[in-house]
Amino acid sequence: MTGGGSTAAASASDSAVDDPATHPGPATESAPADPATPAGRSAYDKAVAAVIAEFVQDVADDIEKQQGYMTSRLRRYRVARVVAIVAAGLVPVLATVPEIGKVWLGALGALAVVAESLIQLYRWRDSALAAMQMANAMNVQLDLFRTRTPPYDTETRQSRFSRFVLAITAIRRGAGDAFAGIWAEDRPPSAAPGAELGVHAG
DSSP states (O other), rough: OOOHHHHHHHHHHHHHHHHHHTOOSSSSOOOOOHHHHHHHHHHHHHHHHHHHHHHHHHHHHHHHHHHHHHHHHHHHHHHHHHHHHHHHHHHHHTTTTTSSSSHHHHHEEEHHHHHHHHHHHHHHHHHHHHHHHHHHHHHHHHHHHHHHTTTTTSSSSHHHHHHHHHHHHHHHHHHHHHHHHHHHTSOOTTTTTTGTOOOOOO
16 A cells, blocks of 8 residues: 555656646746737837937937036136236236336236146137037037927938937037047137038037
8 A cells, every 4th residue: 555655646746747837947038029019019119219218318418518518618718818818918017117026027927928828738718619519519400309300300210310310420520520630730620510410500
């Protein structure tokens, strides 16, 4: 009796091991949703929308960054320019005052020269203008894309997005060339980023 019961238990155990419902086996990766099906199409649309939203946010962040850079550079330029103008203007005025020694006059003249030299060295105004042109050109394209205004009005979402990416890439490439020209001093600093797109600052 005992032997028979053991045999039956072993048989039941073997059946349980072979039963897929009891031991489903190693997990397998689910196949990607078929874009041809409604569920697959919905997943694909969500993925595309996420990519578009991420890129649009990146462009908006870049615009804000360039605007901050422009403000910072213009502030430095204006401070240095005011110092140069005031120092240079005081020299001939104070030269008529006998109590003012030549040392102070020389110091004011040197201050004006240093301030002007810093302006020429760092080219704050030129780099600020390049950043402003880049931000303005990108902002124009972003507004056109968001409002589906030509050239983003009659195409599919993917086509509109591709055109938008190409436009932003061209602007960024033009800005890179403009900044390189500023620091290399081998081309006019007014080379407008995105000029090839017909976008102008202003």
